Amino acid sequence: MGKGYSPRIASNPYIVGSFACIGGGLFGLDISSMSGVLNNPAYEDTFGHPTSNVQGAIVAAMPAGSFFGALLVSTLADRFGRKNIVILSGWIWVIGSILQCAAVDRGMLVAGRVISGLAVGIASAIVPIYQSEITAPAIRGRLVSMQQWSITWGILLQYFVEFGCSYINGKASFRIPWGLQMIPAIILSLGMMLFPESPRWLMDHDRSSEALTILADLHGGGDMNTPLVQLEYAEIQEQVTFDREQGAKSYLDLFKPGIFRRVVLGCSLQMWSQLTGMNIMMYYIIYVFEGAGLTGRRGNLIADSIQYVLNVVLTVPAIIYIDRWGRRPMLLIGTLLMGFWLMLVGGLQGRFGHWGSVDGSDTPVWVITDNDAATKAIIVCSYLFVCSFAITMGPVSWTYPAEIFPMRVRAKAVSVATASNWLFNFALAWAVPPGLSNIAYKTYFIFGTFNFAAFIHIFFMFPETAQRSLEEVEDIFAQGHMFTAWRINRDVGKKDAKEVQLANKHEVHEQVSLDEKA
Template structure:
């Protein structure tokens, strides 16, 4: 039951949090939606990017919320805010109300996008941490899949319900998460941070499902003791200063890698397909319902690829190799898509039909990009960004890395519809360059973290003897200060 319970916790917290991002792609090209809010690329970009902008600020505050109130309560807070934002979007009668609702919902998703991987990282055994944290990406993929097919079905409704209904359905997972997370355990590491040691021990035993097994009890006690000793030592030095993220050479390396993997995930270009997929299909000569149908089919392959990857691969081959494979593949796929669009332009539905061979090749490359992303950057980015930090900086470090993700997401969301409409195939060459840079940096600088406990990362990242000595000195100084206060 231990593995099943761990899996249920990770899946439930993730699926509640991530059934939101893809719904806007399904409604942007609906006739009723365009009639209500316009079809201007700048407006479309604003509707998408303001959500990402809200995510940035949510991720920025999430570190403080997690330290102050814990992972569980922060997830509940984010779920409540989502209900507010999604209700505004559903009832919007003008662009301003829609955008404000998107910002509020984005703020909440920013909180959850940082907190859920952090929570899953802290409850996961090291040997299956990649699988459990990778469930975040699996549920993102399922969310996009549901959104795409809901959008495809709702396009046939001949009223404003065609776009209001998909937006309203976002309320269901938010409400489920708000109520359901109450029945899941607290992070044992956070419980140790706030002095609730016995509760933490009980959670560790529950996660190991030690009933009737002396061997499992021994393993649980060993993990708890290691966790306890490391966290209590780090708490003597704990601070919430952002400058701690570059206080030592090892911390600089952690911070750069965590931020880089989140930025590189945006540089892959995958969210351009997710948010503006119908526009891409139109550029290949597919319009109207065909574009939405293709987007729906496209959404099926990602979750399947992710599930296979996190179940069979990520905890065996690690994090680094899939990232290298993904970046190299994206250089090739975006190069081919750009070449197809350059040699077979389709300006609009009234122009000459697209060449069938070129259209099939373009579709194949976009599908391949989705499959490879779902088996590389998609799950690995959430795993790596949250597992590299020590307890003393894990919340703020994961928060900063997630902010980087949403900052670049916002930028690309704003410029992408303009780029697709104005410069066509040349826009995809940008992602060829981005992914080439990704490839070089990953090969030269990214370490392998698979199988390491969160407390073993210090050795991997090369915490120096000098850093350890400074830690001991500061610990002794703080102990002396406490003794002096007691004596007085």
Template sequence: MPGGAIAVGDGLGANAPKNRFAGILMTAFAAFGGILFGYDTGTISGVKVMPDWLHTFGHPTPDDPKFSYNITTGQESLVVSILSAGTFFGALLAAPMADYVGRKWGIVASCLVFSVGVAMQTAATEMPLFAVGRVFAGLGVGLVSCLIPMYQSECSPKWIRGAVVSLYQWAITIGLLLAAVVNNATQNRDNHSSYRIPIAIQFVWAAVLAGGMAFLPESPRWLIKRGRLDAAAAAMSRLTGASPNDPVVREEIRLIADNLEAERALGETSYLDCFRPSSNKIAFRTWTGIAIQGWQQLTGINFIFYYGTTFFLASGIKDPFLITIATNVVNVGMTLPGIYGVEKFGRRSLLIWGAVGMCVCEFIVAIVGVTVSVDNIAGQKVLIAFVCIYIAFFASTWGPIAWVITGEIFPLQVRAKAMSLSVASNWLWNWAISFMTPYLVNPGAGNADLQVKVFFIWGSTCACCILFTLFCIPETKGLSLEQIDLMYQNSTPFTSHKYRARLFADEEVGHAGKGHHDEGSEEKV
């Protein structure tokens, strides 16, 4: 972008060593919002097969050997997918919320919307109110899922930004695990508390997130965008431990403001601008964000966490609730290597190898499933083992890194809009998969009855994830958000490693960013 400035040093807070970890802890706390996302997602997987819930919302099925009451495929699809419909619109609403209310207070408001939905589900004894409650909860989750990675990306120092944003995915996995544990503890209660307890616990998660965020600083980049430079200095001071008048803080603010002015000179402010080709490659970036969130869902991971209990039951597993807990433990534990690896090995390489690993595992699961009887104990153990390995690959790569990429590839002027479109893509595909899966998997008239053969589909989509990463994802490890802007202008995903090395070299010799940008505009890497 003409006149753009490059952020030198180690990014927001990295030049204030005396208290920079306080800022990291603040932005890391925001990841708690992932608990809302993961817990709500995991709760419905177990709730919808609890006897009392089926008795309350379903219909008698005397011929079913497993359940005396049940729900139709259409009702199952509605109950699971309606949350994702709410999250889709919540993600779209996150853009105006983030731009006008702010990143911090937008998260607090999202918790209130989420709590309304939880209250409706807890009180419901009829399907319509339960479904509407899931819509409102979805609105809250959709808002949070966009606002939190945005807040973390804008407030974290660049040297650890990927790890901090990855904590959001880790919190999602912890939420899924907590949901599995609570579901397992209450499933056999013979009254409404069996499903109301797991649902009502979500009030606690919303209260903790809203209460904590109220005490955190607002994003300095949002304050700069609103023209509140003194407030931005104060916020940055809290994140770095330096004085608001510290030269490092003032220089950081000046660099961010200069980049923002250069973006504004290009006139990129609307949703339409997100899709217009320009020297800033904003259209390519927007489609990259939309696509990576879509491909994350198309890996098939939410098939396990939405329908895992039902799937394992149909596969002959005697205690599907315990297997669901086991898969969630793997999900939580294997996200930690991803948090480490995103800054050690980089985004691009982990996405490629993660997709390769998932692809292999899913084809093995599909082949074992169609060749081995459900009564074959050894075969079922192999199936469970490779499902767990597949989850491990996802948790350490595509799970956290999709959120990292989405949070860091957009320029400040359109970040809220482009991120909301990307996260909305996640929830649109989430809805489509959760809506279609019962029809794809379940037996019966009008259904495809694929059962375990659905893993052939997920394996094929993971193969597509490999190609997508090769052609569309540059390596952004260690770069400031402003440096990522320059990299998109002056390199391609295949040459991003070389351009990234040049940016680091310029920092080491103390070159001014503007001079480097002028050179890069004439000669592409």
């Protein structure tokens, strides 16, 4: 019973909940693996000096694979287990990385990126599900939001590898970083063997004794008879029974009353997280800074790395205070700030820029020349944009969808919401390079407008869910109408603390009595 994992590791909820986040870091590795080579002569020579449209297609290959990977999660995770699918995502990433590292033409590179994208899509959907089912409710929000932090670390670490390898002449300057990105995936797949399977999945597959053992290791110090473990065991058993009798059997269940509205909210938030314009500042930051007048490959790499450091650092306060600040304030303030900074970038480029060339390239770009003040202002606004995303939208976009759905549809709903993220990621990754090449600074105005539209949508339709239990979230959506989320304060749906404590004590004593009789 409970074999195949380390009980010592399982007794530490933060290790259990955070290790799987390495899967999120794979997405960050991919972002830097592309953004760091866009102005690499060896990369351009090897792949035929791709045009803006071709480069967009190469970058978009990864989110295209991720879209299908996210949709596969529900079926794979329910059949083979949460833990095993996390392990699978790591090995798929290794295969994709090998193909990219060995690529000799665009076709092979795109194939490798599609396979890597499949791994990222699977990991990005399964990791929040695994975390929500394996960790205690008191730390669930914090640990799920660490998914975003792991993405930022992936971006940062891979970018510094790219920076170091930029001093190498020849194809090794991009093949070495693409090969090294296999290491985290190998660590993930091997390390997950030491971690437990989801107790809920085990219970759903008639492996109740293993589920009880894992619950005891996770939340009872190995003691199966502690009241908390017995209560959790009874709750999961009740949920599994309900799911089998009345729960979701297909994706059509997501259209049922009371569920469809939340599916729309989850998909919308993942969509808005892409439409904020973060893709521009992550995938194509080199293009942004070149347009601002920052020339020289290594100087550009240094400026980019500062942005990625800020992305990592500013995500930390959001993780720590996400439950205290609340989801709505973070989203509303973040969208306003991001829209403001993008409008400033577009305005500065429109006022001081012109069509020209960068570093002797024959391809015309919108660029600022001989205006150091405007160049510095655009770089600062870009940094502030990334900081605004990191401390608001970034963590919340992963946390909110994982906590608004009932357990019976959570795997399918989170899968669909994550797939919407990758669908828009794919579209924007392909569209941004041609956009910068054809409408230049106006691209920033478009994404700035998206942020303001997101603010309006969130204000009217996204209720607060911070520090709410599943039952309280159900009350919120039962009481609040579609366009009145702004009227729902933090007390709506909240049960009295003494009432909750008495109810919990009653349930524990009742369950213990039943166990003694049995």
